[in-house]
Structures are given as C-alpha cells and as structure tokens.
Amino acid sequence: ILLFLYIGFIALQAAIDDPRRADKAGAILALVGVVNIPIIYFSVKWWNTLHQGASVSLTKAPSMAAMMLWGMLLCALACWMYSIAVALMRVRVIMLERERHTDWVRALLAGRE
Secondary structure (H helix, E strand, O other), X not given: OHHXXXXXXXXXXHHOOOHHHHHHXXXXXXXXXXXXXXXXXXXXXXXXXXXXXXXXXOOOOOOOOHHHHHHHHXXXXXXXXXXXXXXXXXXXXXXXXXXOOOHHHHHHHHHHO
C-alpha cells in the first residue's frame, strides 16, 4: 500500500504543471496516506504468521542482545539525524529555486559573493 501511495504521489506531482497546485494536491494525498501508518505499525500483530514478532517493545524487555540493541539504537538515531538534515537542505533548495526572482534571494546571493 505504501509503495502505491508513493508512486501515486510522484505521478500526481509530475502531472500538474503549476508547482503550487501540485504541492497542494500532493499534500492532500499525503494526508490521506497517513491512514496507512497504523496499518504498518499493527501489521506485526495482525499478521504474525507473515512477520517476525517485535524485537523491541515499550512494555517488555528487548528480545535481543544488549550489544545489538545499542548498535540498532545508535544507527536509528544516526539515520534520523541524516534524514532530517537532508530534508531541511532539500527544502532550502526548493524555496530558493521557487523564489529566485525575489529581492531577498538576490540579496542572499549577493551577500555570498
């Protein structure tokens, strides 16, 4: 389901020529896609024959070795930090591209030179 939502989002963004309208339509589709989050989360419990049980839980002790748990948590934290940094850099580039004809972008670029 998530794959089809992602492909639909990309197709919707590409189908609309006006970037602002495309963003609004994509935002609506993304809000509709939020319904998929609980399905993904609870799929481990609902279809336990297809999925391995949860290795880490808030209510139970972890079912993995402590060294593996710390490594997994460290990598998850690093992945989150990297993803947030890349997303913020991408948003900055998109804003500068869309507003390139405004005075504040010209002043920003003139300050770099």
